[in-house]
Structures are given as C-alpha cells and as structure tokens.
Amino acid sequence: MKYLEYRGFTGSIEYSPEDDLLFGKILGIQGLISYEGVTGKLLEEDFKTSIDEYLAICKEQGKAPEKSFKGSFNVRIPAELHQRAALKAMEEKSSLNNLVSEAIRSHLSKEKDVV
Template identity: 75%
Template sequence: MKYLEYKGYTGSIEYSPEDNLLYGKVLGIRGLISYEGETGKLLEDDFREAVNNYLADCKEAGKTPEKPFKGSFNVRIPASLHQKAALLAMESKTSLNNFVAEAIRSRVTKEPA
C-alpha cells in the first residue's frame, strides 16, 4: 500500500467504489484527521489541508499536536516468547529492546517472496 506524507504525518489511501471517491485518514495518532478527493491530486491537496488545519487548530487551542510513530509502543506477547527473546538477547549481549528492534527491522526490510 502506498501512503501520503506531509509534515511528518502519514495518510492512508482508500477507494470507495460506491461513492467513486478516494479517501483516507492520518495514521499513528488517536485523533481523527480524514480527507477525500475525486482524483489523486485532490486527495493529496485535501490531505495537506487537513494536516495544516489540525496543526493550526492545535496552535490556536494551545495544545501540542500529536506526533505519530514516536518510536515507542507496548507489545503483548506470550510469556514463553518473552522469555525466549530475553534469553536470546542476553546470549547476544544486547538489550531486549535492541533485540526486538533488530527483529522488526529484519522483517520490515525483508524483500517480498
């Protein structure tokens, strides 16, 4: 899937055949920032306008805008998997955080089969 990028925000690209419309939302934040357009260009324009409006609204309200994908998140896994990962990390003389980051990096950068 391709995404839209603007000012550090990432937006999805969806299509509604019923409405013959492209639409999306900003990803990685709790708030809802949505946009739409009849063409790719109009979708991109509305995405940028939505992000700009969100940032302006936050500034006007004196609030700090949410930052997507801050680099930390909670992961819930079975205790047995946690144990195996922690022990492998110790054997590799690295932290569990670095071990998990490397596992994710390996999966994310892996070429599709």
C-alpha cells in the same frame, strides 16, 4: 497500498466505488483526521490542508499534536517468549528493545523501503 506523507504524518489512500471518491485518514494517531478528493491531486491537497489545520488548532489551544508512529509501541506476547527474548538479548549484551528492532528490520528486509 501506497501512503501519503507530509510534515511527519502518514495517511492512507482508499477508494469508494459507490461514491467514486478517494479518501483516507491519518495513520498511527488516536484522533481522527480524514480527507477526500475526486482525483489523486485533490486527495493530496485535502490531506495537506487537513494536517495544516490540525496543527494550527493544536497551536491555538496550546496542545502538543499527536504524531504518526512515534517509535514506541506496546506488544503483548506470551510470558515464555518474553523471557526467551530478554535472555537472548542479555546473552548478546544488547537490549530487548534492540532485539525486537532487529527482528522487525529483518522481517521487513524483503521489502524495498527498509528502515
């Protein structure tokens, strides 16, 4: 699946055959910001307009906007795995955060767009 990117936000691209319509929503946030279009160009325009409107509303209300994928997340794993990972990180004189980041990076290295 490809994604739309604009002003730090990432959006999905989906297709509804019943409606013959492209649609999507902003990914990685709690709120719901959706958009649609009958062509790719119109979908992208509505995507950008939706984000601009969201940011304007946040500014009016004095609220900080949510951001897609802030760089932090909670992961639930078995206690034994947590312990083994934490001890391995200590042995490597590193942090658990760094160990997890490297594991994810390694797993994704098979793809084109590696972070």
